Amino acid sequence: MNIQPKQAEFIQKQLNTGKFDSPEQVIDAAFKVLENLKDDYWQWVDETRQKIDVAIQELDNGGGLDGETAINDLLAKFAMAQQK
Secondary structure (H helix, E strand, O other): OOOOOOHHHHHHHHHHHHOHHHOOHHHHHHHHHHHHHHHHHHHHHHHHHHHHHHHOOOOOOOEOHHHHHHHHHHHHHHHHHHOO
């Protein structure tokens, strides 16, 4: 595997902070962060899908707002927020 100059520069900056003792520690930490981001992303996707399913069910059951009402509600909330 080849390390690109920007990657080597990043690793060196991390080493210069004193938080890491070796390039391997920097790379291990980077992989852990990447793995957490991936896990967080898929959790967000699952939660969003569930919210969409609930919203579709509510719409099918006659719930929800028409577009004009929803926009007017949002505009009112923005106006109130600007007044604070």
